[in-house]
Amino acid sequence: MRRRKVEANVSRKVINRRAGYEALRTLAGLRWGARSAPRETEPITTVERARVVATLPFLDTHLRAMVEVQFLTETRPGAVCLLRLCEVDRAGDVWAHRPRHHKTAHHDRPRPVLIGPKAQAALVGFQLRTGAPPIGFEISGDTARLVMADAYQEAGRERDAALLRDLKRPVETVAGCVVDPEATLFSPAEARGALRGKAGQAQKYRSAVAVGPAQERSVAGARERVPAHHIRPCGSAGG
Secondary structure, three states: OOHHHOOOOHHHHHHHHHHHHHHOOOOOOOOOOOOOOOOOOOOOOOOOOHHHHHHHHHHHHHHHHHHHHHHHHHHHHHHHHHEHEEEEEOOOOEEOOOOOOOOOHHHOOOOEEEEEHHHHHHHHHHHHOOOOOOOOOOOOOOOHHHHHHHHHHHHHOHHHHHHHHHHOOOOOOOOOOEEEEEEEOOOHHHHHHHHHHHHHHHHHHHHHHHHOOOHHHHHHHHHHHHHHHHHHOOOOOOO
């Protein structure tokens, strides 16, 4: 063995790496219940409902709805992020989400996620976050979509109106709310935009109602630099 390695001009480092790989490849896996040096770790259990409820008031609209749906359906975070209406069978009282891509897809095993009444209410409540949609409309053609778009625009649901006016995109309704069945229900870009809008409004409010120490020093310094005879009381004559 040593002579063959020397003749092949293989270094000791390469020999050790290959030997380690062969040793690991031929090593038998651990068996359940067998006595060995490695200890069994504690199984990961579900988070308590009280802890989840305590965090909901501190989350934004998107995260709160995603957490509620994930907890109620016992699904993975990635599956909630990729939830699309076209993959949800809403024929019965209990909806069934059958994602195209999931963890056991390579085994050709269906993995339906059941969406009960509480999870459905969470999804519908998320769609109603911008206000109630107008009633009495049905998507029946391009003309009807444009008429609906004007009504939804007046109701303050601008996102629904934009979807209706994009005649190339398929649309469906959930509790009167317009959604794109091919798009994910939860949009990280929209969530980030909402957070930036709230942060900008808060900054404008703080700037309007508060004057910081730097501004106070600047105003005081400007008053000191202006000569006294240049300062005139209000209502006095002069240019």
